[in-house]
Amino acid sequence: MINGWEWIIILAVVLLVFGVGRVSKLGEELGKGIKAFRQGLREGQDEEDDSDDQAK
Template sequence: MGSLSIWHWIIVLVVVLLLFGRGKLSELMGDAAKGIKAFKKGMADDEDTKPAEPVRSIDRQPKVEAEQTKVS
C-alpha cells in the first residue's frame, strides 16, 4: 500500500500532461532555467563588488567612565 508502482507514475504523468500540456511544461522549465541563471549572475556580481569603505564598529564608553565625565 505504501509504495507506488510504475502504473501509478504513468497515470500521474498522463494527468499532469493533460492539465498543463506539453507547451506549458516546457515554458515552465525554461522560466526556471532563466531564474537559475539570473541567480548565479547575481551571486557572481556580489563577489565582484567590494564595499567602498570598511564597516566601522561603534566604540562605546564603559558605563563607569561615562558617569565620571558627567560628574566632573
C-alpha cells in the first residue's frame, strides 16, 4: 500500500515531468469527463423511467 510520503514523491515527479500547467489541464479534462459520464448515467435513468411509465 502506498503511504503519504510515497504519494508526495510521485506527485513531485509528475510535476517535474509534465509541469504545473499541463497537470492542471489534465485534471480539468478529467473532471469534465467524469461530469459528462455522470450526466449520461442520469439521462439513461430518466429514459428508462419514462419508458417504464409509458409501458404501464
